[in-house]
Amino acid sequence: MTPPHVKQHIANGISTIEFFHPAHNSLPGDILAKLANTITEAGENKDVKVIILKSGGDRTFCAGASFKELISINDAETGRVFFSGFANVINAMRKCPKFIIGRVQGKTVGGGVGVASATDYCMASKFASIKLSELNIGIGPFVVGPAVERKLGLTGMSQIAIDANTFYDAEWARAKGLYAQVYESTEELDEAVQAFAENLCTYNPEAMREMKKIMWTGTENWDELLAERAVISGKLVLSEFTKETLKRFK
Incomplete structure (x- = not known):
């Protein structure tokens, strides 16, 4: 079985960053930390003009938070730290001066929808349905919500956040x-994805960097905002409702 990993391959100006976990590409804290760091490093690398963000495997892009880690959270500080992992990845993507192309090959859930939403340009297969399942386990998409709302609008984000049991197909997301x-x-x-990335590499890196700044205008407070949201999620994961629900999922 392939072990969990975050790996980067750089060729011809393109950094391809892949994350993987055998549990449907769920994201435990160590993978989240490595992913955020790898994105930041790629953004600082002068040999990189554009980034492709993908996950390993064929069926699931990302199953969101690691249930194993969620179940093990027993205090608010541990919860805050865990949910800050998603905040750090989204903020690393936001601050990265290079365009990030998302490659979503399959279903994505919860935090995975946030990661896809934080890309600058996202391409998907017809199997890439999405679900915000957090309310179903007694939490809510607090940390990823700003990124999802930025892409789907408040109406779209609210729809999938409230209808937490339903997968919305790729055409709906498009x-x-x-x-x-x-x-x-x-x-x-x-x-x-490869052809698109290669074409972007022919553009002026300075122009792309300035475009990205403009596109993310209005999100300058996300370091503080997502940290505050992580505190909310960290508290809710300790609620009796959530603890009992997670036991049933286990």
Whole structure:
């Protein structure tokens, strides 16, 4: 079995960052920390012009928070630290001076929807349905909410956050603005992502850097905002409702 990892491959100006976990690409704290650091490093690397963010495996882009770690949280500080992991990844993506292309090959849940939403341009396969399941376990998409709302709008984000048991298909996500394009197969998706990244490498890096700054205008308070949201989630994960629900999922 392939072990959990975050790895980066750089070629011809393109940094391809892949995260993987055998539990449907769920994200424990150590993977979140390494992912945030790798994105930051790629942003600082002068040899990198554009970043592709992907996950390993064929079926699931990201299952969100690690249930194993959620179940083990027994105090508010541990909860805050865990949920700060997602905040750190989103903020690393926001601050990265390079365009980040998302490659979403399959279903994505909870925090994974936040990661996809924080990309600058996201491409997906037709299997890439999305679900914000946090309310279902007694929490809420507090940390990822700002990133999801920025892409889907308040109406779209509210819809999937409240309807926490439903997967919304890739075409719905494309129509709402999360995905730029949706492809019939992973093979077609990979070809399109690679071609798109190669084309971006022919553009002026300075112009792309300035464009990214403008596109993320209004999010300058996210370091503080997402930290505050992590505190909320860290407290709620200790609630009796959430503890009992997580036991049932286990």
